[in-house]
Amino acid sequence: MNKRWKWVVTGLLSFLLIGMTIFCYSVVSFHKGKKQSQAQVNTKKNETFTGDERPETGEITVLLIGDDGREDDDDGGRSDTLMVVNYDTSAKEPKVISIMRDVYVSIPDVGLDKINAAYAYGGAALTKDVLNDSFGLSINYYAAIDFKVFTQLIDDFFPEGVEIDAETALELDGVEIEPGEQIMDGNTVLQYARYRMDGEGDFGRVRRQQQVADSLIKQAKSGLPIARLPRLLGEAVGYVDTDLPYDVLLDVGTSFLFGTIKELQTLSIPVEGSWDFNDYTPSGSVLEIDEEKNRTAIEMFLTNGEVQ
Known part of the structure; x- marks a missing residue:
């Protein structure tokens, strides 16, 4: 073997060795982080979930559920936040796609109720069925996160805090926020995203949740340390009740953090002109919606990012 080929072989072996070392480090760090956090997650509520088959186009659709963790109050374990x-x-x-919690829908084997009640009746599986039936949304995976865990994740991923341009002054659960740009810790971010005691109710809250999501994505791309990423992802999977496979998480996470992705696009359901308030239902105050109009808006949004 001449010197040229020796250098080629040596280079390839070195490259493979480095790649295997990085891969092994990533896997070990991921599972170490997952093991450290997963004991805190209760997966029983969603163990019957079966996702819809993924399309060949390469799209991934995840049902994201925010749960405030309270089972003994009037909400009885309903989803507090619902996003697709x-x-x-x-x-x-x-x-x-953010879906407001008071949207009035038909829940299989239950009847008419607010959409957030589906999670109390049948977890992520029943919530998926409602999204299938009412809006034609195909759901591949789910991720349910407790609010206490959310604050921990924010603090773990962003130990220096998250920069948010607060749109208004608010106070919730002992947290006071003034308007303007500021650095928020996990609990402050949570209260900012949860607040709905102003005149806008859920409409304002959903807008702030989308603002937070956009800020987290942008800051994750610019501020997360590469060496800590596998462990952080492992912690996230351990903290969150989800059926997302490791390879999908790695692929999407790598793409988000190191690839060139487009700006986050958002849609709120119900869309403008498709709903009415109704205070006289067995479920209390609800948003009665034109399901066909919202279904069409979702289809257009997922197809080309626009809604007429």
Whole structure:
């Protein structure tokens, strides 16, 4: 073997060795982080979930559920936040659909109720069925996160805090926020995203949640240390009740953090002109919606990012 080929072989072996070392480090760090955090997660509520088959286009659709963890109050374990996250792995397009908790829908084997009640009746599986039936949304995976865990994740991923341009002054659960740009810790971010005691109710809250999501994505791309990423992802999986496979998480996470992705696009349901308030239902105050109009808006949004 001449010197040239010796250098080629040596280079390839070195490259493979480095790659295997990085891979092994990533896997070990991921599982170490997952083991450290997963004992805190209760997966029983969603153990019957079966996702819809993924399309060949490369799109991934995840049902994201925020749970305040209270089972003994009037909400009885209902979802406090409901989002559908769509990511096109080919086009690198992230999209988020926020669905307001008071939307009045038909829940299989239950009847008419607020959409957030589906989680109390049947977890992520029943919530998926409602999204299938009412809005034609195909859901591949789910992720349910407790609010206490959310604050921990924010503090772990962003130990220096998250920069948020607060749109208004508010106070919730002992946290006071003034308007303007500021650095928030996990609990402050949570209260900012949860607040709905102003005149806008859920409409304002959903807008702030989308603002927070956009800020987290942008700051994650610019501020997360590469060496700590596998362990952080492992912690996230351990903290969150989800059926997202490791390879999907790694692929999407790497794309988000190191690839060139497009700006986050958002949609709120119900869309403008498609709903009415109704205070005289067995479920209390609800948003009665035109399901066909919202279904069409979702289809257009997922197809081209626009809603007429």
